[in-house]
Amino acid sequence: MTGSGFELRGVSVGAPDRRRLDAVNVDIAASGITVLAGPSGAGKSTLLRLLNRLDVPDEGTVRWQGTSLDDVDVLAHRRRVGMVFQQPTAFPGTVADNLRLAAPLTREDDMVALLDAVALGAGFLHRDALELSGGERQRVCLARTLATDPVLVLADEPTASLDPEATAIIEASVLRLAASTGRHRTGWVWVSHDADQTERLADRVITLDRGRITSGGIDD
Amino acid sequence: MTDTDIGLAGLALSGILVVVAVVLSLIRRLGIARDMVTAAVRALIQLLIVGVALGLVVEDDSPLVWTWVWLVAMVVFASWTVGRRAPEVPQARRLALVSFTAAAAVTLGVLFGLGIFEPSGRAMVPLGGMMVGNAMTGTVVASRRIVAEARERRDLIEARLALGLPASEAFAPHLREALRTALVPQIESTKAVGIVFLPGAMTGLILGGVDPVEAVRIQVAVMYLVLGSVATTTSVMAIGLTRAMFTTDHRLRWVSSAPES
Numbered sequence: 001m002t003g004s005g006f007e008l009r010g011v012s013v014g015a016p017d018r019r020r021l022d023a024v025n026v027d028i029a030a031s032g033i034t035v036l037a038g039p040s041g042a043g044k045s046t047l048l049r050l051l052n053r054l055d056v057p058d059e060g061t062v063r064w065q066g067t068s069l070d071d072v073d074v075l076a077h078r079r080r081v082g083m084v085f086q087q088p089t090a091f092p093g094t095v096a097d098n099l100r101l102a103a104p105l106t107r108e109d110d111m112v113a114l115l116d117a118v119a120l121g122a123g124f125l126h127r128d129a130l131e132l133s134g135g136e137r138q139r140v141c142l143a144r145t146l147a148t149d150p151v152l153v154l155a156d157e158p159t160a161s162l163d164p165e166a167t168a169i170i171e172a173s174v175l176r177l178a179a180s181t182g183r184h185r186t187g188w189v190w191v192s193h194d195a196d197q198t199e200r201l202a203d204r205v206i207t208l209d210r211g212r213i214t215s216g217g218i219d220d
Numbered sequence: 221m222t223d224t225d226i227g228l229a230g231l232a233l234s235g236i237l238v239v240v241a242v243v244l245s246l247i248r249r250l251g252i253a254r255d256m257v258t259a260a261v262r263a264l265i266q267l268l269i270v271g272v273a274l275g276l277v278v279e280d281d282s283p284l285v286w287t288w289v290w291l292v293a294m295v296v297f298a299s300w301t302v303g304r305r306a307p308e309v310p311q312a313r314r315l316a317l318v319s320f321t322a323a324a325a326v327t328l329g330v331l332f333g334l335g336i337f338e339p340s341g342r343a344m345v346p347l348g349g350m351m352v353g354n355a356m357t358g359t360v361v362a363s364r365r366i367v368a369e370a371r372e373r374r375d376l377i378e379a380r381l382a383l384g385l386p387a388s389e390a391f392a393p394h395l396r397e398a399l400r401t402a403l404v405p406q407i408e409s410t411k412a413v414g415i416v417f418l419p420g421a422m423t424g425l426i427l428g429g430v431d432p433v434e435a436v437r438i439q440v441a442v443m444y445l446v447l448g449s450v451a452t453t454t455s456v457m458a459i460g461l462t463r464a465m466f467t468t469d470h471r472l473r474w475v476s477s478a479p480e481s
Contacts, residue, residue: 052382054471074469079384089379092393102383141379148384 004065005030005152005187006051011060013046014211020046022211024060025218030152031187032203033178037195042208044191045086048154051189052083082145083154087161088137090129095120095140098129102147114143117184118173135166142173152187159197171200178203235260278341287341291348295320298356302363309363310475315460316359316453323355323452324348327445336441350421350442351449354406358450359457362402366461369394371475378472387466395458406450410443419443 006028014020021043028034028051036044049055050062053074062069064077091098099111106114112122118139124132129140138158145153155174159167177186192198198205206216213219226234238260245253277286298320303313328348330336337343370377373394380390413419422439426432465473 053469054378054381056471075384075386078382083382085375085379085382087375089375091376091379101380101385144383 007061007063007066008047008050009061009063011047011050011057011062013043013050013055013057015058019211021050021057024211024213026206026213026216027218028189028206029187029204030065031178033174033188033190033201034204034206035198035202036189036191036206036208037193037198037202038208038214039193041210042193043211044193044208045156046211047208048083048156048189048191051154052078052081054083079148080150081152081154082148082150084138084141084145084156084158086157088134088141090132090137090140092130093128094126095129095132095143096125098140098144099147102144103149106147111147114146114184117146117177118143119169133166135162135169138162138166139170139173142170146177146184146186149183150186152189155188155190157191157193167197171197174201274345277345280340280342282341284339284341287344290341290345291324294348294352295324298352301356302359305360306364306367308475309367309461310464310473311460312363315363315457315464316356318460319359319453319456320352320355322456323351323449326452327351327449330448331441331445346421347442347445351445354446355449355453358402358406359453361405362398362454363457363461365398365401366395366458367465367475369398370465370472374472381470381472387470387472388462390470390472391462391466395462399454399458402454403451406447410447413439413443 006026008024008026008028011024012019012022024043024047036047038044046055050057050069051064053069053072056069064072064081069077091101095115096108096111099106099114108125111125115122115124120136120139120143124136124140129137132140142153142158159170162170174188174190177184178188179185188201190201192201204216207214238256242253242256245251245256276282277290295317299313299316302316303309306312309315328344328351331347332339332344337347370391377390377394381387419439419442421442422435425435425438430438465475467473
């Protein structure tokens with residue numbers, strides 16, 4: 001799969017007696033929706049952080065489109081492979097301020113299009129980001145990540161702390177963006193320990209347990 | 221005995237105030253009476269030793285090299301103290317040493333380089349002491365706050381990093397907050413001086429028989445010295461700590477929390 005997405009070879013994280021990831025070999029596509037499934041503590045978030053280069057492996061290599069992450073411009077990489085976290089991380093200021101932090105030159109009509117992509121109306125643009133509900137804030141974070149025009153978005157259980165209604169809105173946005181033919185078409189690597197959500201979203205499933213790939217890896 | 225020399229009898233009588241403090245703490249059952257006595261006795265012994273040593277350094281015919289030795293010793297001891305008081309701060313001693321050296325170069329450079337004070341032991345040692353003492357407190361507060369911000373706001377910092385912002389920009393809002401926390405008390409104290417309290421240097425000069433207006437001129441220069449030194453040390457510390465807490469490829473290292481005291 002060289003060139004299209006991530007390749008992890010012999011990737012381990014943590015001390016030898018306390019591995020959070022243990023000799024992981026897996027390919028992850030840059031398009032569609034790949035769900036990383038598994039129980040809490042399986043190593044899903046650890047794996048996701050490696051892909052955004054927020055952490056580095058203790059052993060093994062992580063390649064993106066054929067190039068080791070040791071050799072890429074990490075700031076440019078993070079704009080091509082965005083990340084959304086479990087807890088909404090809205091910054092102080094308006095929603096527009098949040099979007100401009102990701103892409104300072106974004107015009108207002110482009111910001112409205114970003115909000116539309118995550119099912120938020122234009123009226124949100126000038127609202128205080130910290131006064132929005134949890135679901136709305138998480139959608140602002142999604143829009144903010146999309147503002148850098150990523151090829152792929154890494155989503156670390158972004159609906160884990162949201163109610164079913166907010167979760168459904170975000171899932172619908174993600175399915176729409178993954179299938180889109182427009183500017184905001186993106187691939188997704190979505191972490192979930194919810195089997196129903198995995199069924200609703202996944203084009204492919206990679207399952208982890210206690211730091212090892214149990215299905216969906218290249219050793220299967 | 222001059223009219224401001226309190227003599228040994230005066231020193232002994234001033235100890236009545238320590239007795240008052242101890243009695244009050246015993247009545248209120250604060251459990252700190254022993255600490256108070258220890259602190260009072262320790263301060264007396266330390267200052268007597270310092271007084272004798274200082275006498276040798278600030279003599280008019282004493283070589284200036286002893287003054288420099290004294291200043292270097294103060295900077296090294298203050299750096300060691302920062303490391304002890306802020307154990308969770310990475311590379312605290314080394315960074316504090318660099319910060320204090322930078323602050324000494326800037327502040328003493330202005331005061332003595334521009335001829336505001338004569339470069340003598342009598343001026344350099346007490347002014348250096350003021351500079352290092354105040355800078356040390358500011359440095360401990362700032363560095364602990366900077367590390368706490370990095371630990372407590374990790375989610376927001378990493379969210380900025382994940383958007384492709386460099387480490388310096390991702391951490392900037394939190395660094396600003398930490399530096400404000402360290403500098404605002406110094407600014408407030410500078411504003412309140414003369415109205416709320418008379419500063420120590422000025423009080424000492426007036427007690428020593430110096431004209432109050434002349435004492436004020438010296439005190440103001442000292443206050444500016446303190447403000448400049450705190451701003452310099454905390455800024456240098458901030459730059460050094462940002463480099464210590466982030467990798468060159470813009471990852472936030474895992475910073476351990478302060479040990480339980």
